[in-house]
Every structure is written in C-alpha cells, then in structure tokens.
Amino acid sequence: MKRIDLEHEDLVRVWRRDFPILDTRPNGKPLIYLDNAATTQKPFHVIEAEANYYRNTNSNVHRGVHWLAERATDAYERSRATVARFINAAHPSEIVFVRGTTEAINLVAHSFARPRLQPGDEIVLTTIEHHSNIVPWQIVCEQTGATLKVVPVDDTGTLDVDAYARLLGPHTKLVALAHISNALGTVNPVRNMIEQAHALGIPVLLDGAQAVAHLPVDVRALDCDFYAFSGHKLYGPTGIGVLYGKSTWLDAMPPWQGGGDMIRTVSFEKTTYNELPWKFEAGTPNIAGAIGLAAAIDYFGTIGFSAIEASEHALLDYATVELQRIDGVKLIGTAADKSGILSFVVDGIHAHDVGSILSDAGIAVRAGHHCAMPVMTRFKVPATVRASLALYNTHEEIDALVKGLARVKEWFGHE
Numbered sequence: 001m002k003r004i005d006l007e008h009e010d011l012v013r014v015w016r017r018d019f020p021i022l023d024t025r026p027n028g029k030p031l032i033y034l035d036n037a038a039t040t041q042k043p044f045h046v047i048e049a050e051a052n053y054y055r056n057t058n059s060n061v062h063r064g065v066h067w068l069a070e071r072a073t074d075a076y077e078r079s080r081a082t083v084a085r086f087i088n089a090a091h092p093s094e095i096v097f098v099r100g101t102t103e104a105i106n107l108v109a110h111s112f113a114r115p116r117l118q119p120g121d122e123i124v125l126t127t128i129e130h131h132s133n134i135v136p137w138q139i140v141c142e143q144t145g146a147t148l149k150v151v152p153v154d155d156t157g158t159l160d161v162d163a164y165a166r167l168l169g170p171h172t173k174l175v176a177l178a179h180i181s182n183a184l185g186t187v188n189p190v191r192n193m194i195e196q197a198h199a200l201g202i203p204v205l206l207d208g209a210q211a212v213a214h215l216p217v218d219v220r221a222l223d224c225d226f227y228a229f230s231g232h233k234l235y236g237p238t239g240i241g242v243l244y245g246k247s248t249w250l251d252a253m254p255p256w257q258g259g260g261d262m263i264r265t266v267s268f269e270k271t272t273y274n275e276l277p278w279k280f281e282a283g284t285p286n287i288a289g290a291i292g293l294a295a296a297i298d299y300f301g302t303i304g305f306s307a308i309e310a311s312e313h314a315l316l317d318y319a320t321v322e323l324q325r326i327d328g329v330k331l332i333g334t335a336a337d338k339s340g341i342l343s344f345v346v347d348g349i350h351a352h353d354v355g356s357i358l359s360d361a362g363i364a365v366r367a368g369h370h371c372a373m374p375v376m377t378r379f380k381v382p383a384t385v386r387a388s389l390a391l392y393n394t395h396e397e398i399d400a401l402v403k404g405l406a407r408v409k410e411w412f413g414h415e
C-alpha cells in the first residue's frame with residue numbers, strides 16, 4: 001500500500017482525517033484527545049456502518065423469515081466471523097457478543113467459575129487489574145468461599161513472575177489478568193504465564209481491553225482459555241464487546257442469562273438451550289454495535305498493526321523523555337515492555353487540578369484512580385494523571401501537553 005511508504009507523522013495526518021470529532025474545538029482550541037484508554041474516537045467507517053445499518057438493514061435477527069431479517073442476521077453473523085478472524089479464534093461460535101469487557105468477565109465469573117469453586121479454592125489475579133477484573137471474582141468468592149491471590153508488582157509496575165509461579169498451586173482454579181494494564185501501560189508476559197498455569201491444568205482469562213487496539217492478538221497462539229475486550233476502545237461503538245472462549249469450555253458452561261434467542265425449545269416442564277454462541281446471547285443483541293465493531297476491525301485492517309505499533313511506540317518513547325524532563329513530574333509505571341499509556345503525578349498538585357487546567361487548554365486526559373484503586377495504593381498516590389495514546393496522536397500534541405503542564409505549575413506558583 002502507498003501509505004506505508006510515508007513517514008510516520010505523515011501517516012498519522014492521513015489517519016486523523018478519518019476521525020471527524022478531531023475537528024471539534026473545545027473552548028475554541030484544537031482538541032487534543034489523550035484519553036484513549038478510557039475510550040477511543042470513531043472513524044467515519046464505524047459511524048457510517050451503524051447509520052447505514054439503521055437506514056437499510058434494521059430488523060431483529062435470528063427470528064424473521066422476511067428479507068430484512070435475513071439481511072440483518074447475515075450482517076450480524078458476518079460481524080462475528082470478522083471478530084473471529086481478528087483474534088484468530090478457531091471458529092465464530094467461540095465469539096460471544098456482550099456489552100463489553102466488564103460483562104464478558106462477569107459471564108465467566110458466574111457461568112464458569114462459580115459452579116466450579118469450593119471453599120479453599122483460589123483465583124489468581126494481579127495488583128494492576130481494572131476493577132472489572134477484580135470485583136466479579138470477589139463476588140463469586142463471597143458466594144463460594146473461594147479466595148483471591150494477588151501477584152505483586154515491582155516499582156516499575158512489572159509483575160513479579162517468581163511470585164506468580166509460587167502462587168499457582170493445587171487450589172488455583174483460575175488465573176485472570178490484564179494483557180495490558182490500563183493504569184500503567186505494562187504489557188504483561190501473558191504467553192509465559194499461560195504456559196505455567198496450563199502446566200498445572202489451570203485455565204486463564206485475559207482481560208484484553210487495552211490490548212486489542214495496540215498489538216495483534218492471536219488467541220490460539222496465546223492459548224488463553226478466555227479473552228475479553230470492548231469495542232469502544234478499539235475505535236468501535238460503545239455497548240458492544242466480545243467474550244472469546246475455547247468451545248470446550250463454553251460448551252460445558254450453563255447459560256448465564258435466560259430469555260429469547262438463547263433457547264431451542266421452551267416448555268414449563270423443560271427448556272433446552274440453543275447451541276454456541278447463541279446460548280449466551282439472551283434477548284435482542286446490539287446488532288448495530290456488532291456491525292460497527294466489524295467496521296472498526298476492517299478499518300484497522302486497512303492501516304495494519306505494524307504501522308500503528310511503530311507510530312505509537314515512537315510517540316510513547318518521545319512522550320516518556322519529554323515528561324521526565326519536567327521538574328516535579330513523576331511517571332508511575334515505567335516497565336520495560338509498555339504500551340502507549342503515561343500515568344504521572346505532579347509534585348504538590350492534585351491530579352484533578354492538573355486535569356482541569358489541561359482541559360482549559362483543550363487537552364483531554366484522565367485524572368483519578370482509573371478504575372484501578374489497588375494500583376494507587378501500591379504506588380502510594382491518591383490519583384494520577386493519565387495520557388493515553390491512539391493511532392491519531394501526534395508529536396505536536398505531546399508538545400502541547402508538556403506546555404500545558406508548565407502552565408499548570410505556573411498556576412500553582414511552582415515555577
């Protein structure tokens with residue numbers, strides 16, 4: 001493709017044109033969107049795919065015999081096949097559409113873990129999980145008498161893999177961990193961790209919410225048992241996400257929610273369930289969302305991971321150096337293997353104040369605990385400012401962030 005020959009920054013300028021929201025001007029200033037770990041912006045392709053669905057195809061799926069119903073069902077199931085190819089699942093029936101990462105993890109907690117857990121059993125997590133990958137496990141632990149074991153991290157935000165190996169044992173029933181940490185950007189050595197768990201017969205769930213938009217994911221190469229992600233962090237719509245599960249597990253799991261579409265026959269004496277993946281999709285699904293997600297994946301395919309990774313990594317390296325040069329700014333999370341997330345604190349200034357002054361300058365960052373309070377506790381900070389990168393971010397935007405931080409310090413008389 002011609003695009004690949006361009007320099008990175010030129011490439012980024014071409015990609016930016018695909019995202020209409022980047023033309024909005026908060027407070028009359030150009031929008032600098034650095035809150036991509038919370039949600040990414042949407043390209044025309046996704047916006048149009050959803051609009052076109054409602055314009056031309058809208059109907060309920062798997063039910064009607066009429067032309068529109070067939071068209072909608074076709075489009076919905078083709079989206080599932082697109083997702084399966086995207087993460088290299090063995091078959092589209094291993095792809096369950098859900099609302100997002102949170103719902104995917106809850107599904108596994110309630111349908112997979114709860115029936116298997118007994119008092120004394122253990123689930124292994126890490127210190128750097130999102131609340132979505134902590135609380136569902138706490139709930140099933142309360143219900144079953146199982147307990148959580150937590151893998152510690154060092155001062156850079158890197159998992160202690162020796163401690164992980166020691167935590168695995170005969171009582172471990174499941175490992176659940178982030179592929180990439182949303183609070184720190186650490187890329188965890190998941191392939192090795194899965195291998196170690198499997199050597200002891202322990203299944204592994206990966207929370208891929210931060211990974212799918214930043215590195216190629218191959219669930220069969222990883223050999224993970226479950227993989228969860230959200231469409232909206234992958235340039236797709238909100239309200240749609242994916243649970244991948246190995247069919248052997250999904251087949252053995254009871255349905256999670258009951259209702260239409262997930263059944264084969266219903267009587268008051270006995271109901272029989274639909275086959276995979278529909279057994280787990282009770283009620284009318286987010287059809288437009290699934291189609292929008294497939295459009296996001298197709299859009300992604302036209303750009304290619306190698307270009308995105310190269311561009312985001314160059315920007316991460318640049319931003320890391322620039323931020324570390326600012327007096328009083330301290331990066332939280334400096335693992336050797338990192339994705340485009342820069343969490344930091346500014347000496348003597350609360351993260352929320354930093355965030356709101358940056359907002360006046362048109363710069364959107366996140367300030368808070370990032371749904372990862374145990375991370376804040378571990379690093380002894382109440383909150384951090386988080387700048388997170390996407391394919392459309394530029395060096396100029398990092399320069400603007402650095403300038404904005406100088407303004408923040410002036411404002412507080414720290415300069």
Ligand SMILES: *Cc1c(COP(=O)(O)O)cnc(C)c1O
Pocket residue numbers: 037038099100101102103130132133178180181182207208209210230233
């Ligand atoms: C965003 C995120 C989640 C939750 O995703 P939802 O789309 O809110 O369900 C879970 N884990 C990680 C690592 C995340 O970044």
